[in-house]
Amino acid sequence: xxxxxxxxxxxxxPDMGRSYKDITPILQKPESFxxxxxxxxxxxxxxxxxxxxxxxxxGFILGAPLAYNLGTGISPIRRPGELPGPVRWxxxxxxxxxIVLEIHDDSIQAGDRVLIVDSILxxxxxxxxxxxxxxxxxxxVVGFSFLAELKKCRGRVKLVDYPVxxxxxxxx
Numbered sequence: 001x002x003x004x005x006x007x008x009x010x011x012x013x014p015d016m017g018r019s020y021k022d023i024t025p026i027l028q029k030p031e032s033f034x035x036x037x038x039x040x041x042x043x044x045x046x047x048x049x050x051x052x053x054x055x056x057x058x059g060f061i062l063g064a065p066l067a068y069n070l071g072t073g074i075s076p077i078r079r080p081g082e083l084p085g086p087v088r089w090x091x092x093x094x095x096x097x098x099i100v101l102e103i104h105d106d107s108i109q110a111g112d113r114v115l116i117v118d119s120i121l122x123x124x125x126x127x128x129x130x131x132x133x134x135x136x137x138x139x140x141v142v143g144f145s146f147l148a149e150l151k152k153c154r155g156r157v158k159l160v161d162y163p164v165x166x167x168x169x170x171x172x
Contacts, residue, residue, distance in 0.1 A: 003032050004168045007148060021170055023119055023148055027061060036062070036147060039167055041069040049142060050112040051075050053103070055130060056082070058119030062147055066117060075107035075114070077130050088136055092129040099126070103133045110138030121146040121166055124155030131162070 006025040013020040026032045040062065049072050054063025056078045067074045079100070080089065086105040091098055108114060114134045116127060121144070131141045144159055149166035156164050 003035060004170070006032055007168065007170060021120065021148060021150060023058065023168075026147065026168075027058070036167055037065045037069065040066050040145060040165075043165055044070060044115065044145070047115070047142060048113050049115045051108060051114045051139070053077055053108075053114050053116045053130060053134060055116070055118040055126065056101070058147070059117050062119065062145070063117040066145070072115075075103060077101050077103050077116075077133060088133055090129045090132050090136075092125055099129075101126070101129055101133060103137070105137075108134055108137035108139035112137075112139040113142045114139045115142055115145055117145045119147050121149040121155040121159075121164070122153040124153075124158030127155065128158055 003026055006029065008022045008025055010020040010022050012018065026036060049070060051073045052063045052067040053075050054060045060076060063074060080102055083102050083104055087102040088105050089100055089102045091100045116130050118127065121127065127144050134141050141162060143163035143165065146166040148168040148170055149156065150170050
């Protein structure tokens, strides 16, 4: 079965009138999850990456095995209050809400080559905010990796200055 066919749509989530693209069925099937990690590993095998920076939630599930396979470190980007010690943070607008992301203040060293990993690319606002955190610490964002991309949201346009890889492209 094609990986794309495993994405399910949940109507009226998170709000009435909206639909949510749920990728968890991909992760629940060992063969499709393994295939995703294999595709990502092959794609980034020859890249010079020092750190994988996965975003809170499903980005962690993709980022950890990818970092293991590539032999890199991990620097998680989290919601407020989840990281101990000094943190660097960025606030940005996401739809009707204001969102804050945090990263350990010492997790990226000057010159580190960082790949940002998340589950879904939609508007690109979260991704750009994560890139800002990396750059504020002196890191170099080498690209973005996603399991799925919602084409109609045009997030790739906001990330035009970076290489973007997504396994699945969703038209709706």
